[in-house]
Structure formats: structure tokens, C-alpha cells
Amino acid sequence: MPVHVILHIANEDPILAEMEKLPASNDTCVLATNPRTRDNKDLRYLAAGVNQVIWPMTRVTFIEVLPGADDEQIIGFVRE
Numbered sequence: 001m002p003v004h005v006i007l008h009i010a011n012e013d014p015i016l017a018e019m020e021k022l023p024a025s026n027d028t029c030v031l032a033t034n035p036r037t038r039d040n041k042d043l044r045y046l047a048a049g050v051n052q053v054i055w056p057m058t059r060v061t062f063i064e065v066l067p068g069a070d071d072e073q074i075i076g077f078v079r080e
Contacts, residue, residue, distance in 0.1 A: 008064070
């Protein structure tokens with residue numbers, strides 16, 4: 001099951017994408033599937049029809065992992 005992420009690439013706007021697995025600490029590249037802008041538009045610097053991109057880890061500032069539909073919803077304590 002793919003992991004939905006927001007990739008923060010140096011000097012670029014954040015990118016929504018899916019990844020098969022999160023990168024390990026010794027990985028040198030990130031493979032992202034279906035890269036798009038946060039408003040689901042095509043990235044201006046990719047050719048039409050591109051659905052996978054490999055970025056070197058040196059360009060990735062950080063990765064946000066979005067909650068999936070299968071994630072358990074955590075309910076905190078509620079005061080009444």
C-alpha cells in the first residue's frame with residue numbers, strides 16, 4: 001500500500017506524491033509516484049505523462065507523512 005507524502009524539495013514548492021515505502025537512513029534517492037502540486041496540478045518542470053520521479057536525498061529538505069485511510073484514529077482525553 002503506498003504511503004502519501006508531502007516532499008519538501010530545496011528551492012521548490014512542496015510536492016504531493018506517493019511512495020511504496022519510506023526511505024531508510026542510508027538511501028541516497030527518493031522514488032516518488034504521481035508527483036503533483038498541493039492543489040493537484042501537474043508540476044511545471046516535468047514532461048507530460050511522467051508518473052515517477054527520482055530525487056537525490058541531497059535535494060530533499062524533509063518529508064511529511066500524511067495519515068492514510070487505514071490509520072487508526074487516535075482519540076485523546078476530553079474534559080466535560
